Amino acid sequence: MISSDVIRGYNDTMILYMLLDGESYGYEISKNIRRLSEEKYVMKETTLYSAFTRLEKNGYISSFHKDGESGKRRTYYRITEEGLAYYQEKCSEWQITQEVVNKFIKEP
Amino acid sequence: MISSDVIRGYNDTMILYMLLDGESYGYEISKNIRRLSEEKYVMKETTLYSAFTRLEKNGYISSFHKDGESGKRRTYYRITEEGLAYYQEKCSEWQITQEVVNKFIKEP
DNA sequence: TGTCGTACTTCATCTGTCGTAGTAAACTTG
DNA sequence: CAAGTTTACTACGACAGATGAAGTACGACA
Numbered sequence: 001m002i003s004s005d006v007i008r009g010y011n012d013t014m015i016l017y018m019l020l021d022g023e024s025y026g027y028e029i030s031k032n033i034r035r036l037s038e039e040k041y042v043m044k045e046t047t048l049y050s051a052f053t054r055l056e057k058n059g060y061i062s063s064f065h066k067d068g069e070s071g072k073r074r075t076y077y078r079i080t081e082e083g084l085a086y087y088q089e090k091c092s093e094w095q096i097t098q099e100v101v102n103k104f105i106k107e108p
Numbered sequence: 109m110i111s112s113d114v115i116r117g118y119n120d121t122m123i124l125y126m127l128l129d130g131e132s133y134g135y136e137i138s139k140n141i142r143r144l145s146e147e148k149y150v151m152k153e154t155t156l157y158s159a160f161t162r163l164e165k166n167g168y169i170s171s172f173h174k175d176g177e178s179g180k181r182r183t184y185y186r187i188t189e190e191g192l193a194y195y196q197e198k199c200s201e202w203q204i205t206q207e208v209v210n211k212f213i214k215e216p
Numbered sequence: 217t218g219t220c221g222t223a224c225t226t227c228a229t230c231t232g233t234c235g236t237a238g239t240a241a242a243c244t245t246g
Numbered sequence: 247c248a249a250g251t252t253t254a255c256t257a258c259g260a261c262a263g264a265t266g267a268a269g270t271a272c273g274a275c276a
Binding site (some may be wrong): 002003004007008009010013014017018020032033036040041052070075087091093094096097099101103104105106107 | 109111112113114115116117118121122125126129144145148149177195199201202204205206208209211212213214215
């Protein structure tokens with residue numbers, strides 16, 4: 001299992017990735033992250049939902065409700081253009097981060 | 109420049125790496141991290157020194173003073189066996205982290 | 217004598233994560 | 247159809263690690 005301090009800084013990126021190919025909502029995103037990471041990373045509920053708040057406040061995602069849906073009270077999110085730009089930035093940053101951290105790693 | 113939330117979780121690892129081939133002290137380690145990362149990462153002083161405290165408290169490094177040194181008040185550190193084990197753990201974890209995060213990265 | 221580089225230390229603040237807990241609808245299974 | 251499980255959140259408080267700002271103090275150099 002991956003410790004959270006390592007991933008911290010990429011939770012937002014993961015969520016944004018999950019919204020790249022269309023809108024989704026908390027529970028679904030959570031499941032998808034878990035599945036895509038092959039159970040190696042499970043985002044805590046509180047982390048996920050507080051990330052939504054932050055991302056929306058920063059204008060990277062926008063929330064809405066689907067009406068006509070049988071009372072499931074889901075909050076859907078979609079990525080904004082700013083969110084996409086931010087995501088791409090993070091991807092570039094990740095390449096550099098890998099390069100840098102790898103200099104400090106000794107393979108056994 | 110790399111944002112700190114990304115690296116957070118690997119500051120300790122970097123410091124330990126710097127102690128793998130012998131004792132060192134704060135200022136030197138700081139310089140070496142900067143140099144090795146090719147200026148891409150500069151650890152803040154407060155981050156560095158608070159990391160020392162934490163690492164020592166966890167038994168991963170031990171501090172000492174060299175006597176006979178002309179009053180430069182340096183605190184030297186060396187890595188312990190627990191520190192080495194912890195470092196190796198972190199290296200393994202890093203491999204997994206890379207794999208996981210890369211699943212959420214789209215190359216342009 | 218003053219400034220720069222070295223080598224820290226203290227303190228207060230902020231951000232993001234996490235544990236605990238609770239709500240409530242919908243689906244499942246005996 | 248009752249009871250448990252899954253879905254889908256929300257609220258609150260605590261905590262760790264990073265950070266900014268500021269200060270101390272020695273030595274070198276010019």
